[in-house]
Structure formats: structure tokens, C-alpha cells
Amino acid sequence: MRYISTRGVAPTLDFRGATLAGLASDGGLYVPEQWPTLSRDEIASLAGLSYPETAVAVMRPFVGDSLTREELRALCEQAYGRFAHAAVTPLKQLDHDHWLLELFHGPTLAFKDVALQLLGLLFERFLTGDTEGPLTIVGATSGDTGSAAIDAVAGRAGIDIFMLHPAGRVSDVQRRQMTTVLAPNVHNIAIRGDFDTAQALVKAMFNDPGFSGRFRLSAVNSINWARLMAQVVYYFYSAVRLGAPERAIAFSVPTGNFGDVFAGYVAAKMGLPVAKLIVATNVNDILHRALSAGDYSSATVVPTATPSMDIQVSSNFERLLFDLGGRDGVALATQMQGFEASKAMRLTNLQHEGAASLLTSASIDADGMALAMRWAQEQANEVIDPHTAIALAAAREAAVDAPMVTLATAHPAKFPEAVERATGMSPALPGRVGDLFERQEVFDTLDATFGAVSDYIAERATPRG
Numbered sequence: 001m002r003y004i005s006t007r008g009v010a011p012t013l014d015f016r017g018a019t020l021a022g023l024a025s026d027g028g029l030y031v032p033e034q035w036p037t038l039s040r041d042e043i044a045s046l047a048g049l050s051y052p053e054t055a056v057a058v059m060r061p062f063v064g065d066s067l068t069r070e071e072l073r074a075l076c077e078q079a080y081g082r083f084a085h086a087a088v089t090p091l092k093q094l095d096h097d098h099w100l101l102e103l104f105h106g107p108t109l110a111f112k113d114v115a116l117q118l119l120g121l122l123f124e125r126f127l128t129g130d131t132e133g134p135l136t137i138v139g140a141t142s143g144d145t146g147s148a149a150i151d152a153v154a155g156r157a158g159i160d161i162f163m164l165h166p167a168g169r170v171s172d173v174q175r176r177q178m179t180t181v182l183a184p185n186v187h188n189i190a191i192r193g194d195f196d197t198a199q200a201l202v203k204a205m206f207n208d209p210g211f212s213g214r215f216r217l218s219a220v221n222s223i224n225w226a227r228l229m230a231q232v233v234y235y236f237y238s239a240v241r242l243g244a245p246e247r248a249i250a251f252s253v254p255t256g257n258f259g260d261v262f263a264g265y266v267a268a269k270m271g272l273p274v275a276k277l278i279v280a281t282n283v284n285d286i287l288h289r290a291l292s293a294g295d296y297s298s299a300t301v302v303p304t305a306t307p308s309m310d311i312q313v314s315s316n317f318e319r320l321l322f323d324l325g326g327r328d329g330v331a332l333a334t335q336m337q338g339f340e341a342s343k344a345m346r347l348t349n350l351q352h353e354g355a356a357s358l359l360t361s362a363s364i365d366a367d368g369m370a371l372a373m374r375w376a377q378e379q380a381n382e383v384i385d386p387h388t389a390i391a392l393a394a395a396r397e398a399a400v401d402a403p404m405v406t407l408a409t410a411h412p413a414k415f416p417e418a419v420e421r422a423t424g425m426s427p428a429l430p431g432r433v434g435d436l437f438e439r440q441e442v443f444d445t446l447d448a449t450f451g452a453v454s455d456y457i458a459e460r461a462t463p464r465g
């Protein structure tokens, strides 16, 4: 399998190369040259497989020659062996039509662990015997990617990680899950700005030839293809349990950076019968405006009780626009450069109408979120996190004639205040996070400027060999 950039200029890479590169050198994102497909029989044969076995079957075509089947199996068993539930991503039924897909049984209590536990192992495997010098991972987080990535790479040789989070805009649990990891290769930076600014700074460092020439940069955000590949697996795993390929399944996905829902799009491209993908946003609803009216124009980020989704520039939307727009890298580069300059863009008819056949969207406000939390509690005695509630609210509004799976992306104890406000319940942190509130925190706070952040990293990272 070869990987091409959405902007058409960067070199084509194999899976190992795309994983280590993170972002393409032309500013685009890597995508597979073509979508591999699984036949109906192959999908049916996933029934009864364990999560790691399903992961091997779904990811194998993407990995190509970069790993043998046995190597991939060993990495999946190791990655998913750390999950606290035997099913790794269990389904829970809420009523006749609605299920929750619980994605938060990993070490840091959010869906990010599903991909990042594997990505940490992939980095280690691909760096073994490599002589190009240590990897400098630079990432941006609105709360959950940061802790999952840090857990996945803390203490690993040959890797330094610099994680930017928006100061004061993540929950206490999220912040402490990052800042109390005191491994020498972990560097936490609170920036005076929002997540979009942090993400733009990360991309600017990749795109600055002086900086990226000096350090061997890589990414743990969903700009890294390997992240999305690992997330495709749970769409197959859950759909097969609910009757696919004989019946089509709908998914409602709480969405910010468009990574999780794009993984669902990939599953559909691979042949999984998906009735609908619901893109559920909070009031930071650029994606809802784009999908419903073709208007992808960024607005000021409003802080909400779903901080992980307080995003107005969604990285992975570029992958969708590329695929729907006929995979024309030159045209997409012009479209994206226009957006980067003006913060506004119209979808072409091809992109807008192409999206509508599979994707629908909803913007859910604080009241809608709280109502969904109470409904889950009253209906099924389930305490859900606010991000999950955004998607559940959208799922309950949607007119879709298919079993509906809402992706439960975080454990409610990551956001105790919002849960308590809506339901009166105070969810307890699972024992696996340990004495989080007793540990010492270490992080630095910086202005959200390229100079401040790149100088900070340059002083601490190891230059290329």
C-alpha cells in the first residue's frame, strides 16, 4: 500500500514512511492511494473474532509490507491487552434502536487510546535499527489526545514528545493526566490560546523548512494516518456484532477534528454497510455548517462543557474534501490555501453532494446535551460523558431507519462537573488512573506564537542525526 498527499506534491510513501512522517511535506495529509475493500464474506467472517484479531483483518491491507501479519498481530495483542474490558470496545444497548459503543476502557479513559496505544508500539517497532536519529513528536490537544499520546510514548527511547494544550480550557482530570507524567522525554506546554491556535502552531512547525530540517518531526494527532487506520477497526467490530453485513448500521459520532467520523467514512469505503454517519458537533459547529450548507468558515471558538470538541478548524475534513473532490491534489491545495488565508471556503457541488449521500450533521447546544445525559440515565441507568451526550442527542433527533450506534468517546469521570450539573451524579475515576490528584504537575506556559513555541522545543529536542 502506498500513501499520497492530499496536496499532490509530497513524495509517495509506504505505511512505515507515512507513520513516521505524520504530516506530508507539502502541508497535506497522507491517504492510501486507493481504498482497500473487504468482500461481504470477509466482513461476515469477522463475526466472533476478538478485537485484536479484527484489528489485524481490517488493518492488514493498509500496512502492506511494512509489517508481517505476525508482527501486526503481536502489536495488536500488546496494545489491546492494556484495556480494562475483555471486549476492548463493548457495545451497550440503551433501548430498542440505540446502542453505545464504549471506547474509553483504555489507560487514559478516552477513545484516543484505541489508536495511540498501537501508534506508540508502531513508533518503537519502526525506529528499531533506524539510524536517522530520534523522533521529535509535536502535538496539539484539546485534552484527550495529549494524555493518550503521552501514556503511549512516555519513557520510550528515541522519542521526545512536546504536547501543546490550551491553558485553562481542558478539564482538571485531562490536564493532570498529561502534566503528572514526569518521564524525561515528556514536555507539556500550556499555550495562551485555543486548540485551533495550538494545532496551527504544530502545522507551522512541520511546514517551516528551517525547523523541520533540523528536527525529525512526527505527529500523534489524527493528521497521522495510522491514528485513523486504527479507529476504522471498531466500526467493523461493532457493526458485525449488530448484524452487518446483512444489515446496515448507523453511527453518531461526537466530532471536533473530524478524525473519528472520517474513520467511519473509510469503513464505508472498504465495504461496511453504513446506513448513515451523523457528524455531531457542539455549538462550535463549522462542520455542521459545511455539511448542511456548504459553508466551511471558521468562527471564534466558544468554550463549552465539551472542551475536547471546541474546535473550528477540523484537520481531517481535508481528507474528505480530497476524496469527494476526485482526488485532485492541485485543486485541493488551492482550495485549502484559500481557506488558510481567509478562514472561509465554499464546498464545491461535488464535495457537498458527495458528502450528503453518507453524512448528515447536527449542532447540539448545552440544553440538548444535558437532556441526552438525563435520558441515558433514566432510560438505561447509564451515566455518559458530555461529548457522548452530544452525539446521543443528534442520534435521537435523526430520522434513520437502522440500528443506531453512538460512539461513547470518553469516560464520564473525565468531566465530573458537567456530568453532575446535568444528572446530579458524580462519576468516580476508575482505579486504573491511580492517585492522579496527589501527583506533582510539571508544565510550562507560553505565548501562542511560533517563535515562543519553536524556541522552547529547539532548546530541548535532539537534532537529527
Ligand SMILES: Cc1ncc(COP(=O)(O)O)c(C=O)c1O
Binding pocket: 110, 111, 143, 144, 145, 222, 254, 255, 256, 257, 258, 259, 260, 261, 308, 309, 387, 388, 409, 410
Ligand atoms: C472525548 C472526545 N470526543 C470527541 C472528540 C472529537 O473527535 P474527532 O476530533 O476525531 O472528531 C474528541 C477529540 O478529538 C474527544 O476527545
Ligand SMILES: N[C@@H](CCOP(=O)(O)O)C(=O)O
Binding pocket: 140, 141, 142, 143, 144, 145, 146, 220, 221, 222, 223, 256, 257, 259, 308, 309, 315
Ligand atoms: N479532541 C482532540 C483534539 C485533537 O484531535 P486529534 O484526534 O487530531 O488528535 C484532543 O483530545 O486533543
